[in-house]
Amino acid sequence: MQQERLLKVLVIGDLGVGKTSIIKRYVQQVFSQHYRATIGVDFALKVLNWDHQTVIRLQLWDIAGQERYGNMTRVYYREAVGALVVFDMTRESTFQAVLKWKVDLDCKVTLSDGRPVPAVLLANKCDQQSQGLRAGLPRLDTFSREHGFIGCYETSAKDNTNIDAAIMCLVDSIMASD
Ligand code: GDP
Ligand code: MG
Secondary structure, three states: OOEEEEEEEEEEOOOOOOHHHHHHHHHHOOOOOOOOOOOOOEEEEEEEEOOOOEEEEEEEEEOOOOHHHOOOOHHHHOOOOEEEEEEEOOOHHHHHOHHHHHHHHHHHOEOOOOOEOOEEEEEEOOOOOOHHHHHHOOOHHHHHHHOOOOEEEEOEOOOOEOHHHHHHHHHHHHHHOO
């Protein structure tokens, strides 16, 4: 008998870091330079044949032009089982905002047993980042471990670098923990 699992995963981070592009790349295999702010809460669905018994319906929730407020409503976070926290490697202010997003997440949702929702850190636009900026960032593996992320990846939605790996890391962790 096959079982179906619905996983709600949030994609959070400041405006313009590439959240919508990451979701589009992962779900539709496309990338566009054209900038369009997301309006309204939106989610995309990817179906994964996980193993012989399990089909995963992965819902990736995109935020909705509400990034500017730096916090989201509890309703948006409700029943999430994982999160991707994204920043833009070319804009340090978006890295500074990462912890604010992580705190917002941890304050507003936990797993049903009270543990924090697993989160993966994505350093996006790695196709663009200059050496100068990289030098300004702390070691990301250390930083992410210290702040309770289960993993950290340099990604590019443009070049399709590490998007699958980052999402698989998260889904593996979600599936392993139940
Ligand atoms: P959001 O506001 O976080 O949803 O960001 P968007 O996905 O709308 O992306 C903002 C801008 O960054 C758009 O012009 C994208 O084309 C661009 N962008 C997103 N991801 C990447 C990337 O990995 N590399 C580069 N070079 N540009 C990207
Ligand atoms: Mg967007």
